[in-house]
Amino acid sequence: MSITSLEVQIQPESDIYSTYKRLSYRPWYALAEFVDNSTQNFYANRGRLEEVSGRAPMLTIDIFYDRDAGTLSVIDDALGMGETDFKRALQLAKPPKNTSGRSEFGMGLKTAACWLGPRWSVVSKQLGSDTEYSAHVDVERLQADKPRSLFVGMRNEMPLGDHYTRVDVEGLGDYDRVFVGRTLGKIKEELASMYRRDIESGDVVIRFNAEELSFYRPKIWVEQVGDHAVEWRKSVSIEVNGRPVRGWVALLDQGKAREAGFHLFRRGRLISGGPTQGWKPWEIFKAPNSFESQRLYGELEFDSWPVSHTKDQISWSGAEESLLIEALLETVQDYRQKARESRRGEKESLSKKGAESALEAEKGVLEDNDSLAAKLTLTETGVFPAEDPIEGEMVEGLLEDVGESLSLQFGGLAYPTLRLGLLDGATAGEPLVRLGFPQEDMVSMLLNLRHPFVDNFVGSDDSALRMVANLLYVDALVERVARRSPQLSPAQLRLVKDGFLRELRPLDE
Numbered sequence: 001m002s003i004t005s006l007e008v009q010i011q012p013e014s015d016i017y018s019t020y021k022r023l024s025y026r027p028w029y030a031l032a033e034f035v036d037n038s039t040q041n042f043y044a045n046r047g048r049l050e051e052v053s054g055r056a057p058m059l060t061i062d063i064f065y066d067r068d069a070g071t072l073s074v075i076d077d078a079l080g081m082g083e084t085d086f087k088r089a090l091q092l093a094k095p096p097k098n099t100s101g102r103s104e105f106g107m108g109l110k111t112a113a114c115w116l117g118p119r120w121s122v123v124s125k126q127l128g129s130d131t132e133y134s135a136h137v138d139v140e141r142l143q144a145d146k147p148r149s150l151f152v153g154m155r156n157e158m159p160l161g162d163h164y165t166r167v168d169v170e171g172l173g174d175y176d177r178v179f180v181g182r183t184l185g186k187i188k189e190e191l192a193s194m195y196r197r198d199i200e201s202g203d204v205v206i207r208f209n210a211e212e213l214s215f216y217r218p219k220i221w222v223e224q225v226g227d228h229a230v231e232w233r234k235s236v237s238i239e240v241n242g243r244p245v246r247g248w249v250a251l252l253d254q255g256k257a258r259e260a261g262f263h264l265f266r267r268g269r270l271i272s273g274g275p276t277q278g279w280k281p282w283e284i285f286k287a288p289n290s291f292e293s294q295r296l297y298g299e300l301e302f303d304s305w306p307v308s309h310t311k312d313q314i315s316w317s318g319a320e321e322s323l324l325i326e327a328l329l330e331t332v333q334d335y336r337q338k339a340r341e342s343r344r345g346e347k348e349s350l351s352k353k354g355a356e357s358a359l360e361a362e363k364g365v366l367e368d369n370d371s372l373a374a375k376l377t378l379t380e381t382g383v384f385p386a387e388d389p390i391e392g393e394m395v396e397g398l399l400e401d402v403g404e405s406l407s408l409q410f411g412g413l414a415y416p417t418l419r420l421g422l423l424d425g426a427t428a429g430e431p432l433v434r435l436g437f438p439q440e441d442m443v444s445m446l447l448n449l450r451h452p453f454v455d456n457f458v459g460s461d462d463s464a465l466r467m468v469a470n471l472l473y474v475d476a477l478v479e480r481v482a483r484r485s486p487q488l489s490p491a492q493l494r495l496v497k498d499g500f501l502r503e504l505r506p507l508d509e
Helices: 012-024 025-044 046-053 083-090 108-116 140-145 179-196 196-201 293-294 318-331 333-345 352-369 371-379 391-401 451-457 462-485 489-500
Strands: 003-009 059-066 071-076 119-125 132-138 149-155 165-172 204-208 222-225 227-231 233-240 243-251 261-266 269-272 296-301 406-409 416-425 433-439 442-448
Touching: 003 083, 012 108, 012 140, 012 233, 025 046, 025 059, 025 108, 025 165, 025 204, 025 269, 046 140, 046 227, 071 489, 083 119, 083 132, 083 149, 108 119, 108 165, 132 140, 140 196, 179 196, 179 204, 179 269, 196 204, 196 233, 204 489, 243 318, 293 296, 293 333, 296 333, 318 333, 318 352, 391 433, 433 462, 442 462, 451 462, 462 489
Parallel strands: 059 204, 261 296, 416 442
Antiparallel strands: 003 149, 059 071, 071 165, 119 132, 119 165, 132 149, 222 227, 233 243, 243 296, 261 269, 406 416, 433 442
């Protein structure tokens, strides 16, 4: 066996690798970049693998994560890479010749590995070749030295029948990529959901720390109508600006918000959706506790649509999204009606089961919110935001600047009066609400429409904005009471708020 090397030119400048740690990956989407490469190599070369082995090939992908060592490895037994493909894999923005599959940008290996840790290596040997190729990347060294090439090691006289690719990442702890507890479970659950089609085919096995991943497909409702069993599932075939959307929609056998929603696929791989993350446009699904939001389910194919470079969302314009929602709304109208049929004629109330289902979806989001946990820790150790002594003056000044504001007198009485101004030119870093108390019988409020909470939970939904506004009105009144009666305990103020909330009424009443 002999060992030699060659050089691979890397452009653009090599220090750009250090910027990839700031990408907005979630751990499972970073790992998916490696799985995409493995499955693409397998599907593109399935015929050759079958020809050599004489049987239907199967792909095995093993992911090994060692928290204590701060390492992660992804190993597959697809065809492997020859010299040309290996060199291309190390070069930025060098897509493969065939970009119709899951590997199309020529970026995934580099961005994902550099996001996970500061040092990584890749080793690959192609079936039928006697040469194994290997390369090691040290991101900090690249940033410091700015080399224009990488050295690729070559081991010759390797067994011709061996075929594999292995990616090893070191130093995950240096970038705070530490996965424990529920996050590890989430990674496995998300990967199983993303590659459900591959796993269900029986052609692909994905293991995480030796645990084989599997996907539980929710049960579709089969209604017994007389002597016939009717499955509530139908095909979808629509077009938006010449781009097709194919797939199917269904009603779940049992309502479960965690599983419901539209799940968006591209080239056999889930792009957007999965547990608790189904796409639920308001126009179709309405409120989280609605019957539609509990039971309407669908898998939609966006094969010819562009995708974000991290492959975590379909790239569409606002106009395209509106047209898509409009077309889907027409397609699933009968299913929406069927989902509500059992309670027709009654006002929909939030049932215990419905509430549990809706809150279960939020539970996962809250548990995964590390920044909220960090903020809570800081607050409970005594790190409090400072009160702005001139907030009231600022509110009055800004109210004058925003021009027309909403003035309301609660209960039609002149006391107290609330003056509300909406800020659409503020930044996301500004508070959600600023309050002023310029007079004994007046409260001034500024609502920041660019606050992350508004973006995440309101968007363009005017009914959601009304709900948020009502809650903020009550908060302002409670703060007014607290300022006038500082001796009240937190529990008493909570009951004061409860009393105010009881008197609110929706628009249609």
